[in-house]
Amino acid sequence: MDAGVVIVGGGQAGLQSADSLRSAGYGGKITVVAGEPELPYQRPPLSKDFLAPGTEASPLPLRGEAFFTDKDILLLRGIAATAIDRPCRNVSLDDGTTLDYGHLVLATGTRNRTLDCAGARLAGIHYLRTLADARALHAALPAARNVVVIGAGFIGLEFAAAARARGCNTTVLEFAPRPMGRALTPVMGDWFAGAHARLGIGLKLSEGIERFEAGPDGRVAVAVSTTGARHLADLVVVGIGVLPNDELAAVAGLETGNGIRVDGCLRTSDPAILAVGDCANFPHPRSGERIRLESVQNATDQARHAARTIMAGAAERPEAAPYAELPWFWSTQGPYRLQMAGLANPGDDTLVLGDPAAAKFSVLCFRDGLLAAVESVNLPADHLAARKLLAGSARISRLEASAQGFTLKAAARAMAPV
Numbered sequence: 001m002d003a004g005v006v007i008v009g010g011g012q013a014g015l016q017s018a019d020s021l022r023s024a025g026y027g028g029k030i031t032v033v034a035g036e037p038e039l040p041y042q043r044p045p046l047s048k049d050f051l052a053p054g055t056e057a058s059p060l061p062l063r064g065e066a067f068f069t070d071k072d073i074l075l076l077r078g079i080a081a082t083a084i085d086r087p088c089r090n091v092s093l094d095d096g097t098t099l100d101y102g103h104l105v106l107a108t109g110t111r112n113r114t115l116d117c118a119g120a121r122l123a124g125i126h127y128l129r130t131l132a133d134a135r136a137l138h139a140a141l142p143a144a145r146n147v148v149v150i151g152a153g154f155i156g157l158e159f160a161a162a163a164r165a166r167g168c169n170t171t172v173l174e175f176a177p178r179p180m181g182r183a184l185t186p187v188m189g190d191w192f193a194g195a196h197a198r199l200g201i202g203l204k205l206s207e208g209i210e211r212f213e214a215g216p217d218g219r220v221a222v223a224v225s226t227t228g229a230r231h232l233a234d235l236v237v238v239g240i241g242v243l244p245n246d247e248l249a250a251v252a253g254l255e256t257g258n259g260i261r262v263d264g265c266l267r268t269s270d271p272a273i274l275a276v277g278d279c280a281n282f283p284h285p286r287s288g289e290r291i292r293l294e295s296v297q298n299a300t301d302q303a304r305h306a307a308r309t310i311m312a313g314a315a316e317r318p319e320a321a322p323y324a325e326l327p328w329f330w331s332t333q334g335p336y337r338l339q340m341a342g343l344a345n346p347g348d349d350t351l352v353l354g355d356p357a358a359a360k361f362s363v364l365c366f367r368d369g370l371l372a373a374v375e376s377v378n379l380p381a382d383h384l385a386a387r388k389l390l391a392g393s394a395r396i397s398r399l400e401a402s403a404q405g406f407t408l409k410a411a412a413r414a415m416a417p418v
């Protein structure tokens with residue numbers, strides 16, 4: 001008899017896996033082991049609307065309470081999986097129980113990288129990943145005057161814009177020469193550097209954190225940077241990236257390396273165990289490389305795909321096709337809505353369409369002469385058109401896109417239906 005599916009992790013990827021399995025007609029037992037105590041919630045608002053002045057510190061749930069009873073999905077809140085016994089096909093939990101599985105889905109996500117410089121543990125220094133983190137910031141922000149953010153990645157800059165909107169003096173320290181440099185083209189990174197300066201945020205590039213100093217009350221008071229500059233700080237947010245939660249898999253003997261390594265069908269080195277979302281390191285046919293993505297799109301699309309893999313296995317159907325969804329992402333930083341379709345590479349040839357001065361434009365990225373990714377600011381229609389073009393078979397050349405009157409919308413409209 002099928003022992004059911006156990007899903008470790010009650011985030012975006014874990015819940016979507018459970019939902020998609022039921023929607024695909026899976027009739028066995030589904031258990032979600034969710035390490036956090038709350039009803040599973042959406043993370044993206046935590047660094048955006050959740051922190052806006054006058055808002056309640058209430059999260060947006062991923063699914064309502066009724067979903068779990070209606071779909072007959074057992075949600076174990078505040079319980080962590082501690083070990084996987086692969087020969088016996090069961091998972092040990094930190095409440096002393098074990099769960100048998102037919103298939104196991106690891107959707108364990110990531111955790112924040114932490115700073116270890118002098119003073120890094122002082123009161124007033126925060127991180128932002130969980131609802132508990134966001135609640136602590138929501139409570140601290142009204143009294144904050146001088147905010148320092150370490151790291152000009154998406155979350156750091158979203159938080160900086162939120163703090164600035166509340167009137168805080170806000171400084172961001174980034175040791176790289178550009179904000180969001182790992183994910184954005186230089187032209188877009190440079191535009192955002194200017195945009196944050198116009199919001200009144202002190203974005204200090206090529207300047208890392210050296211140490212924090214405490215005030216007489218023992219709380220953080222000054223952030224001293226690698227240039228020796230002293231920045232007043234009564235509230236600090238550290239946003240220096242994340243690490244995949246792959247230890248459970250590694251200890252169980254599964255292949256890991258920047259995440260849990262999976263094949264095109266999202267199976268780990270043990271075919272009864274799959275991994276999805278932020279924790280999964282997968283071969284991406286579009287880039288031809290192994291990558292790990294941190295986005296809602298990737299978490300939900302991989303979860304849907306994993307459900308198909310499990311269902312194909314249960315019905316002894318031929319293997320599901322490899323996972324090949326187009327990556328896309330968004331970030332809201334004050335008045336700027338950034339949306340990306342495809343993955344930009346540092347060496348891409350770029351073309352700007354629209355009006356950067358009016359904060360409404362797109363950066364088209366070409367690789368080998370063809371459109372490979374599009375970054376848009378405050379142009380959702382361009383973003384949707386780019387997703388359609390990049391997911392489909394259209395091949396837009398740089399020459400074509402440079403022609404007078406070219407628009408992404410018109411090109412997408414002209415495309416044959418996918």
Ligand SMILES: Cc1cc2nc3c(=O)[nH]c(=O)nc-3n(C[C@H](O)[C@H](O)[C@H](O)COP(=O)(O)OP(=O)(O)OC[C@H]3O[C@@H](n4cnc5c(N)ncnc54)[C@H](O)[C@@H]3O)c2cc1C
Binds near residue numbers: 245
């Ligand atoms: C503040 C913030 C803002 C963001 N904004 C955006 C955005 O604008 N756009 C976007 O696309 N993405 C955004 N993201 C990223 C997006 O939220 C993640 O990519 C997505 O949530 C990943 O989902 P996941 O299920 O893979 O992992 P997670 O959401 O991290 O969920 C994993 C869950 O597994 C649990 N877990 C781990 N180990 C165990 C264990 N052993 N036992 C039980 N449970 C365990 C964890 O506690 C966690 O609850 C943001 C993230 C953050 C933190």
